[in-house]
Amino acid sequence: MTSILMIRKVKNQVMPGLVFASALTMAVSCTGGNAGHGEPEKIVTPVTVTSITKGKIAESLDLPAQSTFLNKSMVRSSTTGSVEKILVTYGDHVKTGQQIFTIKTREASVLGNSMRADTSLAFRGEIKIFASRDGIITSVSHQGGDFVQEGDELATISDAESFVFILDVPFEINSLVQNNRRCTMLFPDGRTVPCEIGGQLPEMDQAAQTIRYFIRIPYTGILPSNLNVSVRLVKRESNDAVILPRAAVLGNETQTEFWVMKLISDSVAVKVPVRKGIETTSGIEITDPVLSASERIILTGGYGLPDTANVVIR
Helix, strand or coil, X not given: CHHHHHHHHHHHHHHHHHHHXXXXXXXXXXXXXXXXCCCCCCCEEEEEEEXXXXXXXXXXXXXXXXXXXXXXXXXXXXXXXXXXXXXXXXXXXECCCCEXXXXXXXXXXXXXXXXXXXXXXXXXXXXXXXXXXXXXXXXXCCCCCXXXXXXXXXXXXXXXXXXEEEEEEXXXXXXXXXXXXXXXXXXXXXXXXEEEEEEEEEEEECCCCEEEEEECCCXXXXXXXXXEEEEEEEEEEEEEEEEEEHHHCXXXXXXXXXXXXXXXXXXXXXXXXXXXXEECCCEEEEEECCCCCCCCEEEECCCCCCCEEEEEEC
16 A cells, blocks of 8 residues: 555656646747747739830710701692602702602592593693702601692701701810810711811700700711710810829729839839829829839739838739
């Protein structure tokens, strides 16, 4: 019994020593793993760079416009009867005095074959309708055989010289048009045509509250009425601007402060606050500070970098 008690006493004295020794060994090994590495590892961000370009930049505004003919004349039936002949079709160019319809009178339709059998009836009952002006046939209201009353509309002749585009300008930016009437017309097929805003129509569009102007361009016979286009107006421009790609200019969440990340060496970039000028879909004018063409600006990879950052150029 005495031997057993002595063995337990020895174990109770040895075990705490072993635990302490093990903990000390682990602490030494963990501390020894960082020996010689007291400084934190540097974070290096891969980036691409760009430089400024100098040139012309303009801020523009696109407004809708629609083609139409300002001057139109109606061709009307001068008698009651049926449409016997239609000598024109949609889009034809006609001259003043050119025959475009023949109307068979109601009386001639009633007599029918009697006029052919009795040669003494010289009246054939066919009334010719002529164009009252030069122009383009933009509508034909009846087909052959249709019955028409005296005064019914048969066709519309539009004056080619009156072909214009109607531009709707919101009242609040009317001064922009008054001060600069140069513009560019953008067609749906990608064509662009330089143009100039002409006169102002006397009435506003009541629903949209827009002032209506007309723009004249040469009529080629290809452009139809009611064609929707865009008219680009220049709001402001600079001929010798310092321009950076949009991706190179960074900003805060409220878009009240802007900056760029400029390389001061091949591996270090610093934050440089900037002031923006004219903006387009592809570039931004930098008005302050003055940047030189030799300076390298981060294009991609700069978002979220601190004021001074370690970078590597890809």
